[in-house]
Amino acid sequence: MQEKKSLWKFGTKQVVYAAIGAALYAVLAYVTNIIQLPGAGNVSIRPAVVIPMFFGIAFGPIVGFIAGFVGNILADLLSGYGFWFWWDLGNGLLGLVPGLIYPLIQDYKAGKSILLAELFVVLGAAAGMGVASLSELWVSGADMKTVIFANFIPAFIPDVLNGLVLVPLLMIAYAAITQRSGRS
Numbered sequence: 001m002q003e004k005k006s007l008w009k010f011g012t013k014q015v016v017y018a019a020i021g022a023a024l025y026a027v028l029a030y031v032t033n034i035i036q037l038p039g040a041g042n043v044s045i046r047p048a049v050v051i052p053m054f055f056g057i058a059f060g061p062i063v064g065f066i067a068g069f070v071g072n073i074l075a076d077l078l079s080g081y082g083f084w085f086w087w088d089l090g091n092g093l094l095g096l097v098p099g100l101i102y103p104l105i106q107d108y109k110a111g112k113s114i115l116l117a118e119l120f121v122v123l124g125a126a127a128g129m130g131v132a133s134l135s136e137l138w139v140s141g142a143d144m145k146t147v148i149f150a151n152f153i154p155a156f157i158p159d160v161l162n163g164l165v166l167v168p169l170l171m172i173a174y175a176a177i178t179q180r181s182g183r184s
Contacts, residue, residue, distance in 0.1 A: 004103075005060070005102055005103040006060075006103070007060065007061065007100070007102060007103050008060070008061070008062060009060060009062075010060070010062045010063075013059075014059060014060060014062060014063050017055060017058075017059040017063045017067075018055070018059075018062070018063045018066035018067055018070075020055075021051055021052060021055035021059075021063060021064070021066070021067025021071065021095070022066060022067050022069075022070035022071040022074065023071070023074075024048075024051050024067075024071070025048050025049075025051040025052055025067050025068065025071025025072065025074075025075065025091075026070075026071045026072075026073075026074035026075045026078065027075075028046075028047070028048035028051065029046045029048040029049075029071065029072065029075035029079075030074075030075045030078045030079055031048075032045065032046045032047060032048060033046070033075060033079040033081075045158045045162075046158070046159075046162070047162045047166060048071075048075075049068075049091070049094055049125075049158075049159045049162050049163065050162055050163055050166040050167050050170060051067055051068075051071065051095075052064050052065070052067040052068030052071060052091065052092070052094050052095025053094055053095060053098045053121050053124060053163050053167050054098075054166075054167050054170040054171070054174075055067040055095055055099075056068075056095040056096060056097070056098040056099025056100075056102065056124070057098050057099060057101060057102060057105060057117050057120070057167070057171065058102075058105075058108070058170075058171075058174055059099075059102070060099050060102045061095070061096045061097075061099030061100055061102060062096075062099070063095070063099065064092075064094075064095025064096050064097075064098060064099035065092040065093070065095050065096035065099070066092070066095075067095050068091040068092040068093070068094045068095035068096070068128070069088050069089065069091060069092030069095075071091070072087065072088045072091035072092070073088050076088070086131065086132050086135030086136075086139060087132040087135075089128075089131060089132065090127075090128040090129055090130075090131045090132025090133075090135075090155075091128060091132070092128070093124060093127045093128035093131060094124050094125060094128040094129075094159065095124070096124070097120055097123050097124030097127050097128070098117060098120040098121050098123075098124045098163075098167075100120060101116050101117060101120050104116065105117070107175065108171040108172065108174050108175035108178070109171065109172045109175040109176075113171065114168045114171060114172075117167055117168065117171060118163075118164055118167070118168065121160065121163035121164060121167050122160055122163070122164070124163075125156050125159040125160045125163060126156065128159075129151075129152055129155040129156040129159060130152065130156075132151070132155065133147050133148070133151035133152035133155065134147060134152075136151050
């Protein structure tokens with residue numbers, strides 16, 4: 001029998017999952033931060049964005065948020081970018097928004113679960129990169145054209161593509177692991 005999942009639960013297990021997610025995201029993002037998109041302000045192609053997305057879906061929105069927020073802070077500091085609060089917040093939203101479906105997912109390999117996850121991956125990328133990009137209006141004094149074409153689109157598109165391809169693979173792998181361990 002499946003246990004009832006609480007959307008905002010944050011106990012010892014969630015602390016551990018959040019720490020693991022943040023560490024994984026930081027290391028994997030750091031490794032790929034060198035793949036910068038030409039013409040975009042410090043935007044790189046980071047397949048690691050799937051870590052907070054998946055951790056939100058698998059362990060809840062708070063875990064997803066912390067994995068993205070803290071993981072991005074660590075990756076940026078390791079990469080020498082410094083601290084960019086609004087981009088860190090945006091990366092937190094990358095995990096929080098997909099995490100909103102956490103209580104609804106019982107079978108991680110079911111087509112309906114994967115489609116729902118993909119919808120929320122797109123919403124999470126839009127919300128996260130939207131907040132981060134729009135902050136450039138007041139943080140950097142950028143105009144809206146720059147925000148859209150140099151920040152939002154170059155960040156949003158790779159995040160969505162990575163999420164749409166890799167999150168379902170992680171969900172299927174997670175389903176196999178939990179089934180094998182008897183936690184289903």
